[in-house]
Amino acid sequence: MSTEFTLQSGGYRAVITARAAALRVLQFQGRDLVVPFPEGGPIPDYRGIIAAPWPNRIADGAYRFDGTVHHLPVNEPDRGTSLHGLAFPLDWELKESDGGSLTLTCTVGPTPGYLFVLELSARYVVDDAGLHTRLTALNVADAPAPYGVCPHPYLVAGSSPLDQWVLDFAADSFLEVTPDRLLPVRVVGVEGHAFDFRTPRAIGTTEIDHAFTGTGFDGGLARLSLRDPAGTGVGMSWDESCPWLQIHTADKPEPLPNRLGLAVEPMTCPPDAFNSGTDLIRLEPGAEHTAAWSIYAL
Structure with a gap:
């Protein structure tokens, strides 16, 4: 049985x-706000993980950084990517904990394809306003490191099917991707597109597995709301460290469980940023980067 902590x-x-x-x-009050997974077993579909030192995909597991080509293991073989x-x-x-907070740490690297060394620290706090997470990465090696991060929760608005959930988030553009490998093509405006959720509306049968950008930050935070027509809901907010947002409707072919929740992943950079360089963080020796997000009931 794996170790776990309750807040x-x-x-x-x-x-x-x-x-x-x-x-x-x-x-919240016994109602699921995210799709859970069983205790002690494998983590299905990356539910609830922290994706670091990059979010989403790197094409062919290969990238060039400071003149050196690196080759990562490909762990998404059907698309030929490192995910x-x-x-x-x-x-x-475990670094520290009490009834309402918890800090976990790990060291990433050096490993084949990522010869850098980062210390990651995840601090979780639960209070009357929800669950708050702050992820800090510290470069403890003597060379700059490429870096990005995102959380990977699948939000649950309520007991109605996902198609009926009403989605609201203020992104004005999305990243068009190739249909076979989900690799970046170009940034497209959402105006007139099925991916325009700047006005709240039901998700319907729309299938989404795309990154969005151009999200407004009000008081330093961007926000997304997801509401069940029965009256319950869930919200997520994140800070300006994450100018990108991956949304995935968790579509699965039969007989797999389909559209169980909505993956909402605030990202510091878009897919394949290790190759494009778009919003890629260059973490200098001794430097650190922090990203923060919250999930709460509506």
Whole structure:
């Protein structure tokens, strides 16, 4: 059985696993706010993990950084990509905890394809306003490192099917991707497109597995809301460290469970940023980077 930690406050209950520092359960007054996964087993579909030192995909597992070509293991063989970083298979270590907060740490690298060394620290806090996460990366090596991060929760608005959930987030553009490998093509405006959720509306049968950008930050935070027609809902906010947002409607072919929740992933950079360089963080020796996000009941 894997190690896990429970945080409770203000009607919220969060369960975090040492493996991947993953959010296994988040409930408000007994209602699921994320798609959970069973205790002690594998983590399906990257639910609740922290994807670092890159979010999403790197094409062919290959990239060039400071003149050197690196080759990562390909862990998404059907698309020929390296997916969701290197931190998710690791068992993170407990640094500190109390009833309402928890800090887990891990070291990423050096490893084939990523010869850099980062110390990651994930701090989780539960209070009356929800679950708050702050992820800090510190470069402890003597060379600059490429870096990006995102969380990977699947949000649950309520008991109605996902198609009926009403989605609201203010991104004005999305990243068009290739249909076979989901690799970047170009940034496209959402105006007149099925991906325009700047006015709240039901998701319907729309299938989404795309990154969005051009999100407004009000008071330093961007926000997304997801509401069930029965009256319940869930919200997520994130800070300006994450100018990109991956949305995925969790579409699965039969007989797999289909559209169980909406993956909402605030990202510091878009897919394949290790190759494009778009919003890629260059973490200098001794430097650190922090990203923060929250999930809460509506």
